C-alpha cells in the first residue's frame with residue numbers, strides 16, 4: 334500500500350514531451366501535395382458546386398485553394414459529372430494553376446470512378462456504397478459463404494480502378510462512414526468501430542494484393558467518441574498488420590457555428606495530439622471557405638503548423654489597466670500578417686510578463702495610462718497607452734521583423 338512518504342511513480346518519458354510525435358506513415362502523393370511521411374498535416378475541403386457547371390466549379394476550387402485549402406474534393410454522381418472534370422482540370426491549368434483534386438464516387442460507382450480517375454489525382458470510394466447491396470427487410474444474418482460471395486464481387490469491381498490508379502501513380506482514399514456501413518458488415522460486426530475498421534481492411538487487402546499502396550484511410554462518424562474509437566482501433570490494427578497508411582481525419586455532419594467547430598476540433602485535435610492523422614477536413618454546414626481557418630487554427634494550436642501570428646492574451650481581471658479586448662483587436666489588426674511571430678497582450682505587470690509564454694513581443698499594462706513593451710522577457714520601453722500599438726510596430730520594425738501587409 335502506498336504511504337504518504339512513497340516517491341511518486343516515475344512518469345513515462347512521453348509525459349515530458351511538449352512536441353507531438355506523429356505516427357510514422359508512408360508518404361502518398363496527391364498531385365504535388367504529399368499526405369503522410371514527413372509532410373505537414375494537409376488541409377482539405379470540398380466544393381458544393383455541381384461539377385457540370387464547369388465555370389462555377391472552377392471558381393469555387395480556385396476560391397478554396399486561395400484560402401489555403403491544399404487538396405480540393407468534388408463529388409461526381411454521374412458519368413457526365415466525371416467527364417466534366419476533364420474540362421475543370423484544363424480550365425484550372427489555363428486560367429489559374431494546378432490544384433490537387435479528389436473525386437468522390439458513391440453508389441455502384443465503378444464506371445464513373447474509372448472515368449474520373451483519368452482527370453483527378455485521387456479517387457475517394459466509400460466501401461459501404463461502392464458495391465451497393467440493397468438492404469432486405471427479412472434478412473437476419475449473412476452466412477460466411479454469402480459474406481465471401483459479396484467480397485468476391487467487391488474485388489472484381491475494385492480491381493480495374495486499383496489498376497488504373499496504380500498505373501497512373503495516383504492515390505485512393507478508402508473513406509468509411511459510420512452512417513453508411515455495408516449491410517453485411519453491420520450484420521457481422523454490428524454498427525461499431527470494429528465494423529468500420531474491418532470494412533476498410535477488406536478494401537486495403539484488395540489494393541495490396543494488386544501491389545497498390547497509395548492509400549489514405551478515413552473512418553468518419555458524426556459522434557465524436559465513435560470516430561475516436563474507430564481511428565484508434567484502425568491504428569492498432571494497422572500496427573499489428575505492419576501497415577503504415579496515412580489517415581484523413583474528420584467528424585461528419587458536425588453542423589455549423591460554434592458547436593460545429595468545437596465538435597470537429599474535439600474529434601480531430603484529440604487524435605492529432607496523440608500523433609494520429611495526416612490530413613484533415615472540418616465539415617461545416619457553411620460555405621466551404623469557412624472550414625479552412627478552423628483547420629489552420631487546430632493545427633496552429635497544437636503546434637503542428639504555423640500559418641498565423643500566435644497571440645497570447647490574458648482573460649483580464651480586476652487588475653487589468655486597459656480595455657483588453659479593444660487593445661487585442663487593435664494589435665491583431667496591425668500585426669496579423671506577421672506569420673511566425675508570437676505576440677502577447679497582458680493586462681498588468683503583476684502576472685503579465687511571467688505568463689507571456691515566451692512570446693517574441695509583449696504589450697503589458699504598466700500603470701494607469703501607460704503600457705510597457707517587451708522583447709521576450711526584457712522590458713524595452715514604457716509608452717503612453719495611446720501610442721502603444723504604434724510603438725509596438727516601431728519596435729518590431731527596429732528589430733527588422735516587420736513586413737508591410
Ligand code: SF4
Pocket residue numbers: 647648649650651652653654679680681682683684685688
Ligand atoms: S495578467 Fe494581470 S490583468 Fe491579466 S488576468 Fe493576469 S492578473 Fe489579471
